[in-house]
Amino acid sequence: MENAISTGGQVTIPGEQPVTPENLILPDVVEEEIRNFDFLQSDAAKKYFADADFALKQGRHIQPYGDDYKIWDFVNTYFNKGLAWYYERLYGIFLRRETNERDLYFYLEFAEDNKGKFGYDRNIPIEDRHVVFGILLLNVYREKFFEEKVMKWEELEYLIEESEQKEHWQKLLYGDVRRNYTPNEKNEVKKKIRRSVSWFEKLGWTRWIDQEKIHFEILPGIDRLAKLYSREINHVDVILEYLEGENRQPEIPV
Amino acid sequence: MQEELFTSLSGNFEFLIPQDKESLLVLYHLFTRIENREIEESFTLKDFHDSIDDVALYLRREKSVQKEILARRLSHHFFTTLKAGDAYHFQLTVFSRDLLKLLKDELQPHYEGVELIHTFTRTLPLYDDDMSSVEKFGYWFNNHYEPARKVILAHTDSLQRFVDGRISELKQILKTDVKKARDLITRFIIVFEQIGKQTEGIIKTLKFKEVVVEKIKGAEEKFSATKEEWEKYMKIQEEIMIFFENVDRRILSISDKIEHTCSRLKSLYDTLRYKQEFKMRLEKFLNLLLVHSGVNDGEIVFPDCIGKKTIPCIREKFYYVPSYYFGNINPSALPDLAEDEEYRMKREHEKISMLQRQESVSKWVNEMICILERGNSAQYEEWFEKIFEAEKNLEVPVDVCYDMIQICNKSKIFTLDVESELYTAKTDPVTLWKMQFQPVDR
Numbered sequence: 001m002e003n004a005i006s007t008g009g010q011v012t013i014p015g016e017q018p019v020t021p022e023n024l025i026l027p028d029v030v031e032e033e034i035r036n037f038d039f040l041q042s043d044a045a046k047k048y049f050a051d052a053d054f055a056l057k058q059g060r061h062i063q064p065y066g067d068d069y070k071i072w073d074f075v076n077t078y079f080n081k082g083l084a085w086y087y088e089r090l091y092g093i094f095l096r097r098e099t100n101e102r103d104l105y106f107y108l109e110f111a112e113d114n115k116g117k118f119g120y121d122r123n124i125p126i127e128d129r130h131v132v133f134g135i136l137l138l139n140v141y142r143e144k145f146f147e148e149k150v151m152k153w154e155e156l157e158y159l160i161e162e163s164e165q166k167e168h169w170q171k172l173l174y175g176d177v178r179r180n181y182t183p184n185e186k187n188e189v190k191k192k193i194r195r196s197v198s199w200f201e202k203l204g205w206t207r208w209i210d211q212e213k214i215h216f217e218i219l220p221g222i223d224r225l226a227k228l229y230s231r232e233i234n235h236v237d238v239i240l241e242y243l244e245g246e247n248r249q250p251e252i253p254v
Numbered sequence: 255m256q257e258e259l260f261t262s263l264s265g266n267f268e269f270l271i272p273q274d275k276e277s278l279l280v281l282y283h284l285f286t287r288i289e290n291r292e293i294e295e296s297f298t299l300k301d302f303h304d305s306i307d308d309v310a311l312y313l314r315r316e317k318s319v320q321k322e323i324l325a326r327r328l329s330h331h332f333f334t335t336l337k338a339g340d341a342y343h344f345q346l347t348v349f350s351r352d353l354l355k356l357l358k359d360e361l362q363p364h365y366e367g368v369e370l371i372h373t374f375t376r377t378l379p380l381y382d383d384d385m386s387s388v389e390k391f392g393y394w395f396n397n398h399y400e401p402a403r404k405v406i407l408a409h410t411d412s413l414q415r416f417v418d419g420r421i422s423e424l425k426q427i428l429k430t431d432v433k434k435a436r437d438l439i440t441r442f443i444i445v446f447e448q449i450g451k452q453t454e455g456i457i458k459t460l461k462f463k464e465v466v467v468e469k470i471k472g473a474e475e476k477f478s479a480t481k482e483e484w485e486k487y488m489k490i491q492e493e494i495m496i497f498f499e500n501v502d503r504r505i506l507s508i509s510d511k512i513e514h515t516c517s518r519l520k521s522l523y524d525t526l527r528y529k530q531e532f533k534m535r536l537e538k539f540l541n542l543l544l545v546h547s548g549v550n551d552g553e554i555v556f557p558d559c560i561g562k563k564t565i566p567c568i569r570e571k572f573y574y575v576p577s578y579y580f581g582n583i584n585p586s587a588l589p590d591l592a593e594d595e596e597y598r599m600k601r602e603h604e605k606i607s608m609l610q611r612q613e614s615v616s617k618w619v620n621e622m623i624c625i626l627e628r629g630n631s632a633q634y635e636e637w638f639e640k641i642f643e644a645e646k647n648l649e650v651p652v653d654v655c656y657d658m659i660q661i662c663n664k665s666k667i668f669t670l671d672v673e674s675e676l677y678t679a680k681t682d683p684v685t686l687w688k689m690q691f692q693p694v695d696r
Contacts, residue, residue, distance in 0.1 A: 059567035093566055108566045115566070124567040129554040131563075132543045139540055142533050168544035172554050203565075226532075228563045229539070236538045239559055243546050 032080070035089075039082040048074035056087075056095070056108050059124060061204035061221030063105040068204065075106045092116020100141075100223035105204075107224060126228070132172065133196045134205065134225045141218045153214035156193060190214065269330035276319055278357075279309040281332055285346060285354045296336060296343040359408065370505070371458040373409040377402030380466050385473045388483045395490045403497055410504045413456075417508050421515055456509050463498055470494060614645055615653045622658060622691065626668050631692035634658070635677040638686065648684065658691055667694050 039045055052071040055062060064072045075083060075095075084095040087108060093116040096109045110116065115123060126134075136159075141149050160169045170177045173189045181189075197216050200206040205222040209215045232239060263270070272278040283305045287293045293301045303321055310319050329335065332350040336343045346354075377398070384394040470491055477487035546557045618641050625632050634655060641651040662670040673688040 057566065057568045059565050110564075110566065115564075118566040118568075122566065122568050123564040124569070125562045125564045127553075128547065128556045128562075131556070132540070132547065132554055135536070135540045135543060139533075139536055142536065165541070165544055168541075172544065172547055172549060175549050175552060224565075226536070228565075232560060233532070233535050233539045236535050236542060240538070240542055242559060243542070243557055 033085065034081045035085045037082050037086060039078045039086075042078075044074050044077065055204075056106070059108075059203050061105050061107040061219075061224055063103065063204060063219055063221055065207060065219060072104075072106070076104060079106070091118065093118055098223065098227065100220035103220035105219075105221045105223070107204075107221070129172075129192065130196050130199055131225070131229070133193065134200065134222065135229070137200070137206070137218050138222050138225050141220075141222050149218040150209065151216055151218060153190070153193075156214070160189070266330070269327065272332075273327070275313065276306070276309055276315075277324060277328060279312070280305050280324065281328065281346070281350060282354055282357070283309055284333075285351065288346065294343075296338070296345050299342060299344070302344060370406075370409055370413055370455045371462060372455070373406055374402075374459050374462050377405050378462075378466060380469050385469065385476065388477055388486050391473075391477075391490065392486060395493075399494065406501060410501065410508070414504070414508055417511055417515075421511065456505055456512075460502075460505065463501065467495070467498060611647065611650060611653070614647075614650050615657060618650065618654045619657050619661070622654070623661070623668075626691060626693050629693055629695075631690055634689040634691060635679070635686065638679060642679070655686070655689075662691060668692070669694055 040049065048071050052062065052075050055068070055071060056075075060068075062068050062072045062075055076097075079095065079097055084097075087093055087095045091108075092111065092114065094109050094111065096107055098105055098107075108118075110118065110123075137151070140151060144150075160166060160173060163169070167177045170181075173192065174181055174185055194211065194214055197206050197208070197214065198211070200222070201208055201216075203221065203224075205219055205224070207217045207219055209217060226233065272281060280302075284293070284297065284302070287301070287305070288295055288297070302325065306319050306321055306324065331347060333344045333346050336345065379398075380394060384390050384398075473487070477483045543556060543560070548555050618637075622632050622637065638651045638655070641654055642648060645651070659670060662668045669692055671690045671692065673690070675688045676685050677688045678685045
């Protein structure tokens with residue numbers, strides 16, 4: 001167990017340099033990439049490659065949580081020892097390694113200009129209803145910096161019924177804005193949300209704690225949405241100007 | 255015994271615990287005035303009345319406080335009356351002082367900023383001489399350990415509050431204006447240092463505690479001469495071990511919190527400047543999606559300028575919906591079975607195989623019906639061979655044949671001719687009648 005200790009005004013983590021504003025940012029470790037498939041001969045590959053490969057090809061974001069821990073460990077170990085090269089060379093797509101608040105996660109991503117061997121029906125568009133809900137969860141994830149990234153139905157219910165943005169949520173979820181909704185309508189909305197969270201769970205963006213009660217944990221992989229929509233997020237003002245009629249079709253820089 | 259105490263407590267409740275703010279504040283005011291030597295330990299009635307007036311002024315009471323009634327109520331347990339000549343003097347009781355001191359420690363703990371190790375080393379040192387005889391060890395237990403125990407627990411309570419307070423402070427720092435990032439960083443480095451200082455104390459405390467435990471355990475042989483000594487020694491040892499386990503749990507919980515916060519802080523520094531700006535844009539983007547999206551056929555639709563994103567994903571899928579008949583059994587009504595993992599996997603595999611077989615059967619039946627609908631006939635033995643060759647599973651052509659017979663029985667547009675001649679399939683030993691399916695009008 002690591003403990004922070006103070007040494008004459010400087011705080012250190014045992015085994016590391018003193019933490020000061022200058023060195024708080026950790027240097028990136030540069031690791032040379034191996035471009036061959038020798039890793040497939042390893043015992044670890046025999047045990048975990050197939051599971052990792054299936055998971056990645058099914059769109060999963062692999063993180064060190066629950067059952068994914070072992071395949072995460074495998075992917076992390078062999079990422080630069082041929083595994084990333086394997087996907088680039090044989091499938092024409094990239095195995096990405098990203099961090100979200102220091103949590104490492106892995107996923108497959110298309111190249112800029114083509115889908116490699118994942119054309120036709122080997123890819124899936126993210127439905128708009130999932131995106132809007134996913135962006136909400138991403139927002140919550142970043143707000144709950146020191147807390148558990150857990151969400152309950154009650155929080156979502158508050159958002160839909162009480163928050164400042166309740167009318168917008170109601171319009172999108174119920175189709176119109178009214179003072180009251182029938183129990184059936186409410187139930188349908190609950191089902192929609194449950195379906196979205198279940199879909200996110202398949203991708204490794206959330207993890208159910210209690211599916212029936214809609215109680216779940218948001219995982220670091222949700223950060224992929226920020227990567228997918230980074231251009232739109234970074235140029236949100238340009239899009240807003242266009243949508244509010246003050247600009248022509250937005251030209252968002254790549 | 256318990257019942258007697260309960261009766262006594264409930265009977266004296268209103269005299270044991272100050273019943274209103276005035277009473278408590280008057281007592282506390284007297285207590286601090288004595289401590290500050292503003293009044294004598296034996297204070298006068300005037301001192302008492304002055305304290306009541308000060309409190310009434312502080313509380314902005316419009317009605318005057320009933321001094322006599324208050325004095326009578328507090329005189330039961332909180333002060334004693336002494337007669338000195340013609341005048342009456344009063345003194346706070348030990349109970350009263352202890353209670354007020356406890357309240358003061360609870361609200362303003364004097365451990366703040368002091369490491370836990372300080373409390374341990376001041377209150378719980380165990381010297382070799384303390385272990386020289388069971389009497390001395392007993393003396394240490396009664397006169398050092400027992401009071402120290404209370405102080406240590408109070409300090410860990412206080413430390414817990416301190417760490418929670420600092421973490422909450424950090425949460426507040428995070429919510430403030432990002433433009434003052436440099437100021438924020440300086441502020442959380444200070445908090446970081448405060449927490450680090452406490453952690454250092456915790457590490458030392460755990461080491462110190464281990465030394466005390468080892469000393470006590472190491473003295474086992476010394477106290478094994480008589481049964482009486484041994485039992486006394488073991489009783490003390492057991493009590494200390496339980497206490498230390500409790501302290502361990504508390505300290506480790508605090509330490510975990512600190513460790514978690516420290517790792518978060520490191521990451522916070524990395525991302526702080528970028529994070530807040532990105533977070534603001536993210537909120538804006540969410541708002542944009544909410545405001546500018548529409549609803550079509552119950553589905554959310556983004557504005558055209560927000561393109562759809564795709565991710566690599568190979569889905570498992572069935573091309574034909576299997577026709578599956580459950581009979582009178584409602585699958586959801588089946589009770590859950592306590593299955594082991596291997597058995598469950600096997601069952602799942604079997605179910606998938608069955609669904610795949612059903613899917614194939616559906617596909618072949620559809621294909622045969624298409625042929626018949628086009629006005630052609632189908633000689634089943636030829637189809638049998640064709641299906642078996644494709645599927646490599648004898649059950650599929652058999653099921654297809656069965657389904658086709660059922661369809662012909664119910665259908666008015668297809669018929670089945672069975673010739674009384676046997677056909678032996680190439681896949682011996684299957685033998686079937688020669689059969690021809692054909693449309694009625696043919």
